[in-house]
Amino acid sequence: MPNPRVVSLDKIKVACQNCTLSALCLPLGLKEADVEKLDQIVKRSRPIQRGEALFHIGDPFQNIYAVKTGSFKTFVQSADGGEQVLGFHLPGELIGLDAILDNQHGCSAKALETSSICKIPFLQLETLATQLPSLQHQVFRLMSGEISKDTNMLMLLGNRSADERLATFLLSLSRRLAQRGFSATEFNLSMSRHDIASYLGLAVETVSRLFTRMQQEGLLQVDRKFVRLLDMDRLDELCEKNPHCHGRQLLP
Amino acid sequence: MPNPRVVSLDKIKVACQNCTLSALCLPLGLKEADVEKLDQIVKRSRPIQRGEALFHIGDPFQNIYAVKTGSFKTFVQSADGGEQVLGFHLPGELIGLDAILDNQHGCSAKALETSSICKIPFLQLETLATQLPSLQHQVFRLMSGEISKDTNMLMLLGNRSADERLATFLLSLSRRLAQRGFSATEFNLSMSRHDIASYLGLAVETVSRLFTRMQQEGLLQVDRKFVRLLDMDRLDELCEKNPHCHGRQLLP
DNA sequence: GGCGGGCATTGATCCAGGTCAAGAAGCCGA
DNA sequence: TCGGCTTCTTGACCTGGATCAATGCCCGCC
The missing domain is CATH 1.10.10.10 (Winged helix-like DNA-binding domain superfamily/Winged helix DNA-binding domain)
Structure with missing residues (x-):
């Protein structure tokens, strides 16, 4: 039986225009022509193996990452050597938004299974966002979602x-x-x-x-x-x- | 002895240009002329009394708020009638950034003491941010800071x-x-x-x-x-x- | 100035969940 | 196929912090 997780080269190359995740991801709300502009700054990678790191804590911040297939966890190392997991990330979700302020990653991210991602150079995204108000809006929305996700988590852990x-x-x-x-x-x-x-x-x-x-x-x-x-x-x-x-x- | 908390009318009217908090708040990184543009969309309010609400959970989202003086807490009501406190907000910090995604506030905010705030209509802020890249950048930075703040809190509550x-x-x-x-x-x-x-x-x-x-x-x-x-x-x-x-x- | 009601402290008790320890069950690679 | 990992499960026990209860204390209000 063919393994459904095996990603063909065609799929790796899929553009934002054809991506099934566009309604959950950055392209939401963008006009066709604007999605193409976004598409031009997105870099698509070869598959990432289970356990492979996307970035480490302390790495300089350059890109944000959109999960395309598979899943990731973000975490920090505890003093005692253990890991504190901060979140799990499914296709269409962005990773790395917490690094903008300090210009370095505040956590590490690694693949939980064979996965693929879209890499988005943040400087270019910012530039494009000033030209495309609905892209800027979508970035705000996604960051806002990240904040409410976290506060919900606080409620969960709090009591x-x-x-x-x-x-x-x-x-x-x-x-x-x-x-x-x-x-x-x-x-x-x-x-x-x-x-x-x-x-x-x-x-x-x-x-x-x-x-x-x-x-x-x-x-x-x-x-x-x-x-x-x-x-x-x-x-x-x-x-x-x-x-x-x-x-x-x-x-x- | 005069109460140092009493806010004079002059202070209420202080513009972003003269505000001592500008290095912590939205104006950071903006040119003088741009700060003035920002200043034009900011609405400054009369003092808010201890216990008074800034907004309630479920309220439609229109503004974000920058604390000018005093302090606030954000919280949600638990099912059992108790409060779950999500955060405390000091001068220069923004409140309401978690509401962008859903277009409604996901928590309530109330003053912990006599306080004053700057109200910033979010739609106008977005429009201005497309024109002023460094303002857009600062909004991203502040939202990113909010995310790392929350993930730090998760670490704290987690273990x-x-x-x-x-x-x-x-x-x-x-x-x-x-x-x-x-x-x-x-x-x-x-x-x-x-x-x-x-x-x-x-x-x-x-x-x-x-x-x-x-x-x-x-x-x-x-x-x-x-x-x-x-x-x-x-x-x-x-x-x-x-x-x-x-x-x-x-x-x- | 005194009284009432929320807030804070302190003590006594209890239990959810952590810790420690010992298997069991997969999961490789040789 | 085996042997040595790691991950998961299960059991026994213990403890940090919750809960319950009582008292004290401040502050606002009449």
Whole structure:
């Protein structure tokens, strides 16, 4: 059976104009001609292997990255040698927006599976954005989304129990995957239990136990990386204990 | 003794050109003539009383706000009626940047003391930013700073103990106050213990106990709202257990 | 000036989740 | 196919900080 993850050369070269992610990414709201201008500054890379780094903390800031296929995590090294995971990034999401202020990356990013990205030189993007108001607007929107994503995460870490955190994480993943045309109820976790635990501010053992318990309670099925969400309603209830958000989604 | 917090009419009317905060705020990097253009779209308000709201969650998004004097907190209502504090905002800091994506505010903001703000209509700011590249750049920078601030907070909430959190909070406050020309070692907390606890993901009682203990250990003196930091070195040590950040500051 | 109500402190108790330790189950590469 | 990784799961135990409860303290208001 052919592996659906294998990316053909054609796909690597796909331009923004033809990219299925354009409604989630920078081209949103741009006229056809303007997308072409954007396309000219975007650099598309060869596939990136699982574990390969996109950039390291402290690297000088030159590009922002849009995930095209696969997934990434961003993280910092803890003093004790461990990793603190800051986020997971799916196709159409931008990485590196936190580096503009200091002109250096404030975290590291590495691929969780074989992935591909679009590299966007930030100086050129800025120049283009002054010429294309709707591009500027979209950059503002995406950065704003990054901020609300983070504040939602703060709410989650600030005062939610372990099972609420895991349920919120799974539903967030489900929703984002569905937006990208994947199944909302069945998917593979590209990140390790350790990554999930770090992201949610929990111990690995706790995450493992929660998966087991949620499976026993019929909320989901889990087999290694594979997850099937069985009872979305009860998972939702777990999340809705969360702060009242006036219809806004918790997590991006 | 005259109250130094009382704001005279002159100060309310101060233009960006003369504002002492311009190096921290939107005007940074702008030419004199451009600052004047920015100044023309900024609306300055009468003082805002302690407890008064700047906006509520769900309000349509029209303006971003720059704190001129005083301080604010942003927060959301929890399901149980409590408040989850998302951030504290000092003079020169912007509020409302998380609302661009959804066109509505994702949190509420209220004054912690008598304060004043500059209101900036976002549509006009966007228009001006297309004309003034360095203004656009500064907006990007400030939004980027907001993102790194939040990710630093995630690190703090993700895996730091209660005393590390409080120490980090106090030093962050100290540094920001110093940037603004106030004392780095003696200041008044404009927020309640409850606000601090919520922000740091702790219980009020824990914060109270920590203040007491840190005072006993000679790290600081605390009397109600007033704090004097006595041993910056040891406070620093507490924070440096934090993830390795390549010289970047934890918290904004 | 005294009283009432929120805010802060302190003490006592409890438990969610961390830590430690020991397998089990995949996942290579030889 | 085996042996040595790493990752994951499960169990036993422990503790940091939450929770509950009581008291003190300040500040605004009549």
